[in-house]
Amino acid sequence: MAANSMLDVIGGTPSVWLDRMVAARGLDGRILAKLDYLNPGFSKKDRAAKGIIERAVADGSLRPGQTVVELTSGNMGTGLAIVCGLMGFPFVAVMSRGNSVERARMMAALGAEVVLVDQLPGSTPGRVSGADLAEVDRVAQEIVAARGAFRADQFHHAGNAAAHYETTAPEIWADSDGLVTAFADFAGSGGTYGGTIAGLRAKNPEVRGYLVEPEGAAALAGAEVTAPDHPIQGGGYSMAELDFLQDVSVDGYLTVDGDMARTTAQALAKEEGVFGGFSAGANVAAALQLLAGPEKGGVVAVVICDSGLKYLSTDLWD
Template identity: 35%
Template sequence: MTRYISILETIGRTPLVRLDRLAPPDVNVYVKVEAFNPMGSVKDRMALAVIEAAERSGDLHPGQTVIEATSGNTGIGLAMVCARKGYPLVVTMAESFSLERRRLLRFLGARVVLTPAAEKGSGMLAKAIELADKHGYLLCRQFENEANAEVHSRTTAREILDDMQGEPIHAWVSGFGTGGTLKGVSRVLKAADPRIRIVVAEPDNAPLLGSGEAQPAGVSHPRFRPHLMQGWSPDFISPLTQQAVAAGVVDDVVPVAGEEALRLARELARKEGIFVGISAGATLAAALQVARRAPAGSHIVCMLPDTGERYQSTPLFEGIEDEMNEEELALSRSTPGCRFDTPAVTPVSQVVTPQEAVSDIEAERRLDDYLTQTPVVMFALAWCEFCWSARKLFDRLGVDYLSVDLDSPAYQAGDMGVRLRPVLARRCGAPTIPQIFIDGQSIGGCSELFEAWHDGSLGRHLAECGVAYDAEAIIDTELLLPTWLHPRSVTA
């Protein structure tokens, strides 16, 4: 199928991929790459199932707000589903989870209520319950909602069996998290072939299942400790997980160290080209332990829950630098062009031909017109990240300004945006964009604007021409630059 009525129809049917370089040579390890779901994780399946179950039961009414406690992936899936279906969404999340997850949720229109990290997963769940009770929100209850398990019985498990095409599966390996994937997949696989081993992985420093200790009611499990695998194991054994264990479908529990999870996530990217998160690396670590003990020719299926993109502010990306390392710098210097250590200088021509002079008369007039419209004028390009940075400073200061976006349709009549560039370059003595003027005087580009703010001259210029601004603002201009850009790259 190549055309879909809705993004929600693209959930599921994720690929099963055989590993070539990481698995033992005599054992077939297949990974279920759930990053192929539209929002990048296995939780997309559950998000759609929970919302549609609530719609069918009448528990969710048109326009009603949905709320859930989540480490991120469930919330991101719910945000997609709620956006498509028109339900407002509130997510409660412990402050310790990655910043990318919060931003993704808010980008999709959800509201994010943070809870103290010390109160762990049970704290964010308690907050969700409080908010649902007070405001009449629908609480998804992913940790106990049977729709969570049902969707994995109906889709994930069937996909695995169909893709294996009758080949015997020695073991299926997964984390447990909410318990939905574990309960839903295991019961179908066991029904299809009781010989399939169901292996559950968990953090070695938080052996909730491995300890054999029951989950106390309403409090954190006594064996829980904070760990690196976000969303892989909360501080309690969920009801869905307890039901799977009670049903006797779990054959083995494998502890995994956090450092091993990080290592395998990186190895998957660099040796197999599969980009996943920390929990996927942890699950693979357990699967490889199983593979090393499995008979030759065995088939092992391993769940990879999500993509690695939402882990950039976590230890998974430690050591991944924004700037060039010594090897990359040496490679850059091996050819003469486009180098930061020998920047090209673009001379600004002071000689204007007669043809240019005739063409520039209107451009000069237009430039002067813009400069008289308002005291603060920025000549910019809509796509330029340095222009965005300058705009951020003006916005933080509350400064009203005119932005002449030379590449926008509004300034392209008569090709004026192009014709203004050389006139502007001669006026400022520099060909770069942005160029900022205060009271008709050029103060330079983004770097000069930031310097003027720090040395106080920007404030004096604004005050002299009567432009209101927040003189008490405390602004770190480095944080206004593009995130990929180190400050010294600006001057290079």
Template identity: 40%
Template sequence: MNAPFPRPLSRPQGSERRGSVLELVGDTPVVLAEKLSPPGREVWLKLESANPMGSVKDRLALGLIEAAEKDGSLKPGQTVVEATSGNTGIGLALVCARKGYPLVIVMAESFSVERRKILRYLGAKVVLTPASLKGTGMVDKARELAEEHGWFLPRQFENENNEKVHEATTGMEIVRAFADAPLDAFVSGLGTGGTIAGVGRALKAHMPSARIVACEPDNSPVLASGVPQQYAEDGSPAASHPRFRPHPMQGWAPDFIPAVTARAITDGVIDEIVPVAGADALAWSRRLAREEGVFCGITSGATFAAARQLASELPEGSRVLAMIPDTGERYMTTPLFGDIEEDMNEAEIEISRSTPGARFDATPAAAPSAAVPEADKRALAHVDAIIADETQSLVFFALEWCEFCWSAQKLLDLMEVDYRIVHLDGPDYADPAWGGDVRAALAQRSGGTPTIPQIFVGTKHLGGATDLFDAFNDGRLSGIFEDAGIAHKQPGVENAYSLLPKWLQKR
């Protein structure tokens, strides 16, 4: 597992053809924060969101998997399991999807929901651990699962290849980028510690005058405390660090000092440790977005806060590089977006009112009620045959692109109901004449209701989405399904209307 990292990561430039998405990992840009740099100084940003899954951890994921493939510790088709706050897991999901390894990610329940969804979207399984057990809880669970099932555990917090991949790729990219204008300092936060350890080693070798500065939350000074971490024989944490406190920097500063970080400190790679306040992290993340156009997360704001403060204390002409590890999309359900409104605020409403069209505060003219056209006999027969199909007691007439259809379907799926779905905008109904005739026939069989979706249970018309939701909310739906012999379960939903998109719930 700790074999030398197999190869430097590099990707084709410009519009060259790629043989795999994995060739897009690395070679990320460096951008000057021109507006937010202190006067007379330069703060540069290493934008790791340019990696395929939007974070610096894509490098780590690819490096650990390819090192394990080379030394034989990872077998073809073997399941990979890892504990992560999100970004390493997302990087592993990318690599495992491309290489064909099943993946199980263990994550504390306190991390943002969008991380879980991205992982599952990429095909990974996500096992949550109680937030009260903190980072050590998820690490212990991942190790337990690996031992029980014979899965491969990359051990990102201990694995020496973690720092080696960053030394060979991230660090050397920085050395090349600043070959003609050496850095005075490099600033990074600490998750596993691999980024700062690897970059620090590269800079110590090629740019020794650069200071290597690590950041940690000011309310959780695990490193600055000087209190040693307890380790198990395998290098994993034996217990939570006594100075750990919960903080808003997801991905930074777990409740233990990773072995990778400890090695960097012992080897003198890190020159300085600076505290960053949570409020400053949030504020600078937002300023980077609104003044530099850099869409980043909380840890990026925290790193920039430390880098900017350091730059302001250095002589004029100084040059500092801040690691910007990921994108802001990982933080939608965190305090970073807590004051970002979904609905229009007063200023936006005033803009809307400045012209007469498409306004929510204007009452639209009532549309004349359209008479349901007499259905074609062939279309009626077609609809009747679908409704009367003895092999399927529940028929769901829907549109593929319809929020009401999606929400009604979600309720049926949560109840684990077997049903037939007929998409009236699908290829079978692409001919306008035939599709129109079938829609008219359905409206006629639905009591003159032209809207979609329409649901039939045991040949009886139940109604549309609101009828389905009302029947669920008042308890009638289970009885309707039982009378029709339709097996179903009770989902963990109290109000079916909560399944609608938020903008529809308010109408």
């Protein structure tokens, strides 16, 4: 039966076993990849965007016709552009010029007003640091104040993690036939990890959770930040605390460098036919690390966060 709108096809994405990659590396265990790059906006952030806006409408914090503003690396902005457009809310996406140009063009095509913020002096083009993100946040706050807008606030709004608790977790559990022993996720806002691990533990309290960060920017693990300008877009912002991690435990921290994320994303495409982005490469690289170590023989779930199509202008596919 046909859906009434694209809102109704957010979530419910398929999952696939990455058995070829695991076998080729002589590892014991399985990796379940949740293909969230098959959402309408080509990323997992569609779920959070829908969760935030629907919850804000329900509790009255978002008024009819009010403008919605949010900072984004591109994926949340794309999700919000779709959700806000279909629900009748003007949307302004505020993004660093350090993110790939495909993202800005896609948001604009979906009806968003896109405000691009210059990177700070000394920043590396194509690599968004925590300081760059702070500048984007400053601009977003100015726009919210000037327009009397609603701030979607993906780093704090409960609708983000709730969407993953209510949809991503039960889907992964069902797709794995209840066999998942661990979940690993590259940390951006922390909403995917926080919501998904809580939802999986509601099914089985023994499921272990691992946070993935860029090498040299593992602030959540308590390490010194030496490389804030890593190439893995969409996360690793060197934030030592994230709201969505406060009420869930972390069983371990993993780091992946840019080269490993890149080569794993490339291998994922060639070996499994999964065309994911940088953070998808980071997640799968982390899952392979786990099968070679503490999760040997287990079943590690990861999310394929977004599409490789969003990185054609970057060095991901060089």
